[in-house]
């Protein structure tokens with residue numbers, strides 16, 4: 001507990017990977033994970049660390065294992081409250097999309113649902129799962145497709161998405177979240 005509190009208050013802000021999955025029986029699931037990071041551009045890889053609940057793999061991990069395909073939705077200011085609603089410890093038959101009043105859309109490059117309201121979505125497959133310790137799994141996800149809503153501004157001649165148009169949210173300690181503050185530009189020395 002002490003380690004968790006130290007780590008999650010010092011490694012901040014953390015991006016939130018909002019993972020949407022379909023179970024083997026077809027039910028829909030959605031849950032946020034902030035032990036989430038970008039680890040490679042080519043191939044485009046992400047890390048997600050997913051724990052167990054009462055010794056049992058969380059629904060998201062179970063579905064990722066069973067289906068091998070899922071989406072990682074980027075959480076922005078407009079979805080912050082709905083994201084929080086999807087983090088409850090619900091039984092496996094609860095559809096968090098419906099619970100949070102979110103629309104379900106279908107990915108193109110993988111067989112998985114995504115959050116229709118999210119302006120940016122990575123369509124992923126399971127690249128590798130690493131057993132880190134009892135009850136902690138590292139999921140490495142590979143994006144096969146990236147969906148971008150036309151509302152996002154892209155700097156001309158680049159693939160940089162303007163942060164002000166995305167308005168991402170980061171997780172801090174406990175129930176704290178960071179919204180987009182002042183963006184500072186600092187060129188690297190040559």
Ligand SMILES: Cc1cc2nc3c(=O)[nH]c(=O)nc-3n(C[C@H](O)[C@H](O)[C@H](O)COP(=O)(O)O)c2cc1C
Nearest residue numbers: 031032033034035049050051058059060087088089
């Ligand atoms: C912002 C946020 C970040 C979270 N990050 C993680 C995480 O990185 N790993 C984890 O195991 N649980 C994390 N949780 C808790 C899960 O979202 C929660 O256990 C959820 O119920 C799992 O859903 P599932 O059983 O449908 O997979 C986080 C919760 C919140 C609100």
